[in-house]
Amino acid sequence: MIRTIARFSLLAIAAAIFSNCNNDTVTEGDYPIQPVSFNKVHLEDNFWSDRIELNHELTIPYAFEQSEKTGRIKNFDVAAGKIEGSFCSIYPFDDSDVFKIIEGASYSLQNRPDPELEAYLDDLIQRIGDAQEPDGYLYTNRTIMGDSAHPWAGSRRWELVHDLSHELYNLGHMYEAGVAHYLATGKTSFLDICTKSADLLVKDFGWGKEENYPGHQEIEIGLAKLYRVTGKEEYLGLAKFFLDVRGPDGTEYNQSHKKVVEQEEAVGHAVRANYMYSGMADVAALTGDREYMEAIDRIWNNVVNKKIYITGGVGSTGSGEAYGDNYYLPNMSAYNETCAAIANVFWNHRMFLLHGDAKYINVLERTLYNGVLSGLGMSGDRFFYPNPLKSRGQHQRSAWFGCACCPSNLTRFIPSIPGYVYAVKDNNLYVNLYISNKAEMQLAGKTVNLEQKSGFPWNGDIEISVEPEEPSRFTIMMRIPGWSDDEVIPGDLYSFADPAPGEPEIMVNGKKVKYKLENGYALLNRKWSEGDKISVIFPMDVRRVRASEKVEADLGQVALQRGPLVYCLEWPDQEGKLALNLMLNENPVFSFGFDQELLNGVGLVSTRGYSLRAQLDGSIEKEQVDIIAIPYYSWAHRGPGEMTVWIPEDDEYASPLPAPTIASRAKVTSSECSGPLSTVNDQLVPEKSFSKEYGHIHWWPKKNTTEWIQYDFEKEEEVSGVKVFWFDDEEINAGCRVPESWKILYKSGNAWKEVDAKNDYGTARDTFNELKFTPVRTKALKLVIVQQKDWSTGVQEWTVN
Numbered sequence: 001m002i003r004t005i006a007r008f009s010l011l012a013i014a015a016a017i018f019s020n021c022n023n024d025t026v027t028e029g030d031y032p033i034q035p036v037s038f039n040k041v042h043l044e045d046n047f048w049s050d051r052i053e054l055n056h057e058l059t060i061p062y063a064f065e066q067s068e069k070t071g072r073i074k075n076f077d078v079a080a081g082k083i084e085g086s087f088c089s090i091y092p093f094d095d096s097d098v099f100k101i102i103e104g105a106s107y108s109l110q111n112r113p114d115p116e117l118e119a120y121l122d123d124l125i126q127r128i129g130d131a132q133e134p135d136g137y138l139y140t141n142r143t144i145m146g147d148s149a150h151p152w153a154g155s156r157r158w159e160l161v162h163d164l165s166h167e168l169y170n171l172g173h174m175y176e177a178g179v180a181h182y183l184a185t186g187k188t189s190f191l192d193i194c195t196k197s198a199d200l201l202v203k204d205f206g207w208g209k210e211e212n213y214p215g216h217q218e219i220e221i222g223l224a225k226l227y228r229v230t231g232k233e234e235y236l237g238l239a240k241f242f243l244d245v246r247g248p249d250g251t252e253y254n255q256s257h258k259k260v261v262e263q264e265e266a267v268g269h270a271v272r273a274n275y276m277y278s279g280m281a282d283v284a285a286l287t288g289d290r291e292y293m294e295a296i297d298r299i300w301n302n303v304v305n306k307k308i309y310i311t312g313g314v315g316s317t318g319s320g321e322a323y324g325d326n327y328y329l330p331n332m333s334a335y336n337e338t339c340a341a342i343a344n345v346f347w348n349h350r351m352f353l354l355h356g357d358a359k360y361i362n363v364l365e366r367t368l369y370n371g372v373l374s375g376l377g378m379s380g381d382r383f384f385y386p387n388p389l390k391s392r393g394q395h396q397r398s399a400w401f402g403c404a405c406c407p408s409n410l411t412r413f414i415p416s417i418p419g420y421v422y423a424v425k426d427n428n429l430y431v432n433l434y435i436s437n438k439a440e441m442q443l444a445g446k447t448v449n450l451e452q453k454s455g456f457p458w459n460g461d462i463e464i465s466v467e468p469e470e471p472s473r474f475t476i477m478m479r480i481p482g483w484s485d486d487e488v489i490p491g492d493l494y495s496f497a498d499p500a501p502g503e504p505e506i507m508v509n510g511k512k513v514k515y516k517l518e519n520g521y522a523l524l525n526r527k528w529s530e531g532d533k534i535s536v537i538f539p540m541d542v543r544r545v546r547a548s549e550k551v552e553a554d555l556g557q558v559a560l561q562r563g564p565l566v567y568c569l570e571w572p573d574q575e576g577k578l579a580l581n582l583m584l585n586e587n588p589v590f591s592f593g594f595d596q597e598l599l600n601g602v603g604l605v606s607t608r609g610y611s612l613r614a615q616l617d618g619s620i621e622k623e624q625v626d627i628i629a630i631p632y633y634s635w636a637h638r639g640p641g642e643m644t645v646w647i648p649e650d651d652e653y654a655s656p657l658p659a660p661t662i663a664s665r666a667k668v669t670s671s672e673c674s675g676p677l678s679t680v681n682d683q684l685v686p687e688k689s690f691s692k693e694y695g696h697i698h699w700w701p702k703k704n705t706t707e708w709i710q711y712d713f714e715k716e717e718e719v720s721g722v723k724v725f726w727f728d729d730e731e732i733n734a735g736c737r738v739p740e741s742w743k744i745l746y747k748s749g750n751a752w753k754e755v756d757a758k759n760d761y762g763t764a765r766d767t768f769n770e771l772k773f774t775p776v777r778t779k780a781l782k783l784v785i786v787q788q789k790d791w792s793t794g795v796q797e798w799t800v801n
């Protein structure tokens with residue numbers, strides 16, 4: 001088997017090497033541009049190397065440990081009949097997390113030999129193989145549970161693949177992992193499991209057989225990879241089938257609302273979408289299908305012009321974890337799943353390999369340093385699922401998730417980063433990312449070694465030493481990052497408010513050279529000899545970015561960017577320990593400094609601005625303050641509090657701290673509940689009762705009980721009314737409803753007395769319920785709440801007049 005596979009592999013690689021002059025023409029074979037494989041690029045920097053090391057030492061073992069603890073790995077043993085029991089974890093797609101971690105471990109092994117990890121993988125792969133049914137079917141939920149499989153699984157194999165069974169999704173991840181393990185170790189143990197599984201798919205699916213598509217795309221990418229190492233045309237054909245059979249009678253949620261080649265706009269679940277666009281790029285490259293290419297070009301243009309955050313995050317709405325409408329890019333409720341950002345890197349890399357334009361790498365770099373990296377805590381074992389651009393402290397990274405797609409995706413993505421640095425085509429070498437490394441590559445049949453020294457992301461000094469095995473003529477194409485010029489993101493969604501620092505100077509062997517710019521690259525064509533040195537400085541000025549006026553959420557505000565990093569204001573760095581009530585000066589001057597001690601070493605941006613606070617008479621007090629910004633990726637490591645990427649530059653769009661009120665100054669206590677008590681008197685009121693935007697408290701899962709909240713005032717106050725905004729999440733089918741009844745008590749001496757109400761105690765949703773009563777002088781009020789028999793309740797805000 002080893003020999004056969006090795007031969008196929010060589011054939012596939014040979015097929016991939018062909019010459020093609022026009023970047024826009026896809027010829028049968030593979031991508032016209034080929035990445036220099038991650039195992040040929042050894043990072044030697046202080047930024048990514050440390051993270052790859054941490055991923056190897058901590059995140060990979062941690063993710064495997066979590067998979068063992070949560071039953072994800074035990075499922076394989078139960079399915080194999082080695083131990084008795086039921087399906088031990090929650091979701092039928094839990095198998096996929098184990099596959100993704102194996103994929104990450106394989107990448108990691110290639111650069112860091114680790115016999116213990118390799119042996120662990122050998123054992124785990126054996127256990128996965130034992131769980132595979134004799135004909136190749138692998139899906140632990142059904143194998144274990146048979147007729148009582150998860151409701152998403154359907155009553156027979158493949159019945160609900162187009163819906164939620166995730167049978168094909170799991171397998172796509174398995175194929176990616178099997179290929180990675182084979183390429184890293186040369187062992188075919190996992191690859192054999194994959195081909196046995198894929199052969200079953202070939203037998204079961206296709207025109208005239210099961211004509212159904214995956215409800216969660218991923219199998220397309222997996223099959224393309226499996227095709228590349230095995231050379232089996234059926235796998236490529238099946239990948240194309242799964243795309244062609246999709247739509248038009250399905251849903252936008254999983255992009256089956258139209259035939260894939262007719263789609264024009266990024267819609268629906270963002271991870272599903274970006275995996276599909278990546279799969280379409282693979283099939284377009286491998287088959288030369290022009291319609292696929294035109295479709296993903298259209299969709300990409302829609303995303304970069306209308307649907308992407310400045311962090312490279314995509315998927316703006318939590319409802320369906322989906323792309324929102326054009327220009328709908330809210331900041332606090334931004335969903336921006338970590339997996340969607342990773343998938344955005346996959347997709348943009350593939351677009352680059354098809355077209356050879358730096359604009360795709362510009363999006364990739366932005367996503368990598370911002371939208372992806374924020375998902376991973378510095379400790380290596382804390383993760384964000386959504387990555388918002390604004391917070392009141394309600395967002396913190398978690399240790400793991402019931403749905404653990406994001407941690408396992410990061411585990412596999414981080415060690416693959418070296419594979420995004422370089423690419424080659426004929427006599428051309430693309431330098432895409434600036435990260436210190438030593439690399440070896442083949443260029444026009446000759447070996448070329450490169451050593452890159454880079455100060456990214458903190459400074460833009462680059463030096464590249466070129467060492468061809470013999471002097472030869474080729475072109476080194478240096479990407480001119482969009483941010484060093486006038487491009488924030490290709491298209492007109494964002495623009496720099498400050499001018500570009502000027503065209504970078506490129507020197508070869510100490511002499512300034514004239515270069516041609518093409519597709520965002522500086523072309524350096526010459527006869528290169530050992531010892532030649534390229535140096536360039538990309539000036540990293542702090543620059544303000546404005547969003548298109550069509551993006552309502554960003555009106556009157558700017559974001560700060562320096563080099564590839566997007567910055568944010570976080571509470572601990574500000575004088576008042578708040579970030580959302582700050583505003584920049586009219587013509588802000590920025591300074592930059594590196595703080596070795598802070599957040600594992602980060603570059604800080606400082607400027608002056610205002611802290612705004614409303615007064616009781618309605619006026620706004622503006623106080624000059626220092627404002628400090630940190631890289632967005634590094635926020636949420638110092639406890640809950642405010643953060644914002646977009647900063648007001650205009651009074652009209654600023655958010656002054658509200659003037660203090662009787663309620664906001666009161667001490668809050670309550671019967672046992674969930675959520676921060678400070679949210680009931682923080683003067684932040686949502687539009688909807690089910691909103692989670694400003695935080696709320698609730699008594700779920702308690703029902704049919706009497707609960708209370710109490711305000712203790714600093715001194716006796718005369719009060720004559722209250723307003724209550726209830727938390728009620730019927731709209732999203734969750735467990736809280738407005739209460740059965742409520743009343744207001746006031747403290748009279750040591751006794752509690754009910755107020756003399758002048759109107760009804762209201763229980764309307766999505767609005768304040770005002771109660772007026774005969775004025776009383778008191779030091780405390782109590783809101784007593786009787787919950788409905790079958791429902792819990794909660795409170796968004798309680799004010800006192």
Ligand SMILES: [Zn+2]
Pocket residue numbers: 337338339340385404405406407409
């Ligand atoms: Zn995820």
